[in-house]
Amino acid sequence: MEKASFSSTQGKPIRCKAAILRKAGEPLVIEEIQVDPPRAYEVRIKILCTSLCHTDLTFSKLDSGPLARFPRILGHEAVGVVESIGENVDGFKQGDVVLPVFHPHCEECKDCKSPKSNWCKSFTNDFLSNTRRYGMSSRFKDSSGEDIHHFLFVSSFTEYTVVDIAHLVKISSEIPVHKAALLGCCVSTGVGAVWKVADVEEGSTVAIFGLGAVGLAVAEGARLRGAAKVIGVDLNPDKFEIGKQFGITDFVNPALCGEKKTSQVINDMTEGGVDYSFECIGLASLMEEAFNSTRPGSGKTVVLGMEQKAMPISLGSYDLLRGRTICGTLFGGMKPKLDIPILVDRYLKKELNLDGLITHEIKFEEINKAFDLLAEGNTIRCILWMDT
Ligand code: NAD
Ligand code: ZN
Numbered sequence: 001m002e003k004a005s006f007s008s009t010q011g012k013p014i015r016c017k018a019a020i021l022r023k024a025g026e027p028l029v030i031e032e033i034q035v036d037p038p039r040a041y042e043v044r045i046k047i048l049c050t051s052l053c054h055t056d057l058t059f060s061k062l063d064s065g066p067l068a069r070f071p072r073i074l075g076h077e078a079v080g081v082v083e084s085i086g087e088n089v090d091g092f093k094q095g096d097v098v099l100p101v102f103h104p105h106c107e108e109c110k111d112c113k114s115p116k117s118n119w120c121k122s123f124t125n126d127f128l129s130n131t132r133r134y135g136m137s138s139r140f141k142d143s144s145g146e147d148i149h150h151f152l153f154v155s156s157f158t159e160y161t162v163v164d165i166a167h168l169v170k171i172s173s174e175i176p177v178h179k180a181a182l183l184g185c186c187v188s189t190g191v192g193a194v195w196k197v198a199d200v201e202e203g204s205t206v207a208i209f210g211l212g213a214v215g216l217a218v219a220e221g222a223r224l225r226g227a228a229k230v231i232g233v234d235l236n237p238d239k240f241e242i243g244k245q246f247g248i249t250d251f252v253n254p255a256l257c258g259e260k261k262t263s264q265v266i267n268d269m270t271e272g273g274v275d276y277s278f279e280c281i282g283l284a285s286l287m288e289e290a291f292n293s294t295r296p297g298s299g300k301t302v303v304l305g306m307e308q309k310a311m312p313i314s315l316g317s318y319d320l321l322r323g324r325t326i327c328g329t330l331f332g333g334m335k336p337k338l339d340i341p342i343l344v345d346r347y348l349k350k351e352l353n354l355d356g357l358i359t360h361e362i363k364f365e366e367i368n369k370a371f372d373l374l375a376e377g378n379t380i381r382c383i384l385w386m387d388t
Pocket of ligand 1: 053054055058185186189209210211212213214215233234235236239254280281282283286303304305306307329330331332374377379380
């Protein structure tokens with residue numbers, strides 16, 4: 001049925017509903033927009049559901065600099081179904097269930113072929129364009145014919161979007177779509193940081209700064225690797241209960257540490273520091289604290305949080321000499337087309353636990369409620385369902 005109805009829209013613009021950010025910090029506005037057909041190497045997809053990540057919240061408030069752009073369609077954790085394909089598109093057809101991903105994977109460049117990195121040389125250095133191969137050209141227009149900006153090459157807060165094939169992964173239709181949406185950002189980022197970037201071993205000690213969906217996915221990755229002690233750090237005590245379900249064994253609330261720094265408390269708890277620490281908040285001061293929580297000689301820190309004001313971090317040069325390392329990662333070092341199907345498989349085999357991450361499910365039209373829930377720390381992930 002879906003295929004029959006899709007053939008009537010193929011090659012033509014589609015009018016549909018989208019949530020538009022017109023100005024930084026303002027609520028999104030549901031408007032009717034026009035979505036152009038896909039060009040070469042692009043696919044137009046009908047979004048089935050989408051969720052909200054802290055990165056959407058950060059960008060919704062960003063009011064200056066080259067990354068701030070309006071009007072814009074945010075959203076980058078979603079699952080959709082292929083409505084139509086452009087020229088030169090292999091491997092996708094109408095009706096396929098697909099996961100758009102903000103991180104590119106051309107599969108052909110030196111870095112895509114290397115097991116060492118997910119920094120696709122062909123595409124990753126361009127964060128600013130609307131569409132992957134066509135610069136600022138947009139597929140979205142508002143009712144007065146003005147272009148609307150894309151976001152992270154996904155833009156999922158709309159009933160239809162256009163995504164480049166370098167950002168699209170075909171997934172099994174067996175996984176529930178709302179669970180699969182989480183693989184588009186938070187789960188892959190967190191689990192990947194543990195498996196691919198830190199390469200945590202059995203029996204390790206781990207500290208996780210920030211127990212949102214990204215931090216809890218780090219915990220899940222550490223649990224699957226057999227970490228012995230996993231310390232969760234968060235200001236919100238509600239996160240501690242759910243953290244236990246993801247294998248977090250100990251908790252530190254920085255607000256209750258008195259005179260001591262969080263890193264000192266963690267050093268005391270682990271007789272000299274954790275083997276691995278992960279920053280999943282996005283604050284320079286906590287990146288430093290995460291680094292200072294690790295064990296001299298071998299400790300490794302992975303930064304996942306996006307610094308909300310792009311602030312630099314400051315590390316003691318002697319602390320680096322003491323054999324600690326620190327690095328950052330986008331999408332947890334995962335190569336989308338290769339690694340997302342592995343995560344889907346492990347979910348279907350009941351190895352990867354995604355229960356408890358989705359705390360709310362609401363209608364797409366109520367999207368501003370989802371922003372409020374995340375901003376107030378009252379949700380882990382809120383799924384927005386499109387009308388089917
Ligand atoms: P979230 O809002 O769900 O979770 C953040 C958590 O940090 C919350 O539990 C909050 O209580 C806690 N927190 C906030 N300030 C704190 C403080 N000062 N001390 C201790 N805890 C504090 O966010 P999320 O969606 O899990 O995203 C986490 C971060 O990861 C964001 O910065 C986001 O932009 C980033 N991110 C990065 C990537 C990547 O590829 N590197 C991918 C996704 C998200
Ligand atoms: Zn994200």
